[in-house]
Amino acid sequence: MVFVPKTVQPDPLIAQLRQTATLQQILQTIPKHCFRKDALKAGLGLVGNVLFVALGYWALAVNPWLWLQPLLWIFTGTALTGFFVLAHDCAHRSFANSRLINDLVGHLLLLPLLYPFHSWRIKHDQHHRYTNNLAWDNAWTPMAQEQFPVLSGFLQGLYRMARTWGWWLASIGHWALLHFKPSLYKEGRDRRDMQFSVAVVLAFALVLFPALWLYGGLWAVVNLWLMPFFVYHFWMSTFTIVHHTLEEIPFYQEEDWNPAVGQLFSTVHCRYPAWVEFLCHDINVHIPHHVSTGIPYYNLRAAHAALKASWAEYMHETEFSWSLMQRIAARCHLHDEQGAYVTFPDTYTAR
Template sequence: MTVSIVRPKSLTAATLSPALRLKDILKTLPKECFQKDMKKAWTAVIVNVLMVGLGYASIAIAPWFLLPLAWLFTGTALTGFFVIAHDCGHRSFAKRRWVNDLVGHIFMLPLIYPFHSWRLLHNLHHNHTNKMDVDNAWQPFRPELYDGMPKLIQQAYQGMRGRLWWLASIVHWAIMHFDPSRVEAKDRNKIKLSVAVVVGFAAIAFPLLIATLGFVGLVKFWLMPWLVYHFWMSTFTLVHHTAPDIDFQEPEQWHAAKAQLAGTVHCDYPLGVEWLCHQINVHVPHHLSTAIPSYNLRMAHESLRANWGAHLYESRFSWSLMKTITDQCHLYHAEECYQSFKAHHQLKG
């Protein structure tokens, strides 16, 4: 995929009024954007289950040289599982909370992702998008924090912000989502429940898979698609809020409408990825309101283009896009948004 980056229409020239509120933007969206459609929601579930089943079948019958394609398809379809659970976490899948919680837990099982843990921590990201020291998704390190770290941690961070970006989601999953202390005391039992659910699933599924297909079967049917899923998770999350001219703001300067409208990136991916992942990369309207179901995101985005187009940041997935991000967007810089590792080390001498 070697398509060019589509720069913002007039991002540098367009300014948002400090008095602008999120609800002012939301009032311009069609009311239909916020309406749940159970037929569309459950159709997405059925189709996604069929696609994941097709993916596993392709892994079972594919000759060795076609396995990478089967893993790519299956891992991308499993990312669709996550997006369905994502809607459940935001209560935009079903009207009943218990349905959202049940479906969310089920669809995160193959990913070994604790549903409530992800849901609660992800809501923090939505409430404080691009706010320094608060946002928990791809926040750049401050230079002084980076300088004070052991060399090994610095090198790991360089990898996660550089060419190894696709592993960052695994690190985030392992560090953040199995620790109940990261949420308020009143929610910790929910975290413990979700962790118990996925640990119990893994304790049954993994030994069964090894017993029937051997350790190679575990790698072939679970690990490789799981790594593809984390490639997309890392890529989607990084691209959603990262560009050389999209800034993280100090808490006292943070402006909700600016962060959610102009600090969130719309990125076009290949049609197959968009379809299997339920349009989650139509991300600007999702950050304006998590109540918009995934199947209504494109409708909402077209409305935003018509009314707020000068403030939208739109790009297209390509190696050049990822190279730009991973070459430049490393450390926090108050005036220039980001400072690269190279520039930082040159300044230090």
């Protein structure tokens, strides 16, 4: 009996899409009005988000009922995820026409999350240029099946955790390991921008944590920063893994990848509870954002409808649920030579 790892085979529609359209042709099916920035909508979204975050922090500070505190952590952390989404538009220059405004607003919105704006912007741009490309994508890229067995037991354990039950913590590792190390950034402007943003974050942290400690000691740090931070990373990890991870969506070897397949076929539209989509500015409507990062968040739904009218057979849609996360955690671990998903070595089946 020969044992082989369970492998999910890629969809034959991939080859069909390669022959059918270029990314430019797909882009042309989105109406021009979807690319227009609206300063009023952007401003209202920003002001509303600031008010929700302020309300969350105020409630956390004055709430007398301990049983209510977890719900307030969830609300505040989700509203902070909205901060990240607006900063995400700033990074793509789709929030405002002014580069200065985009950079200023982006830095300010990411401060409570201790994210260095330029560091994240530069690495995130790489993800967009090479979505689901095994050689270059830096977001949830699965490890090759032959690499996993040679890792130390400790590293195998960390990787297993990130791809299974601990997926919601994985973005913390991504944040800590990818955004504070100058050697990961090209010398010149990229590195200078990265170092500036890191300096801003460190300066903010040197004010934030002593102030919280003086205000309420360890409980203030946990209550007003750490728990909302964990909730934010739950959503950050969940959004980002679901954006490009289903069993039927492979990662691609560099020679097999092209932009149409990477951005349209390999991006997932996922429906979440309405309150999450509202507080997080429709970041779940993700396919049009990958077809063009120039679409502001408030136009994503119109752009998605236009794409569905022309390309529905190549688009993936799903709904957030624990069964969805269990399916991803059970099947999407490693990749084979073609980039299709393979489960971990201890889940073997006879064929």
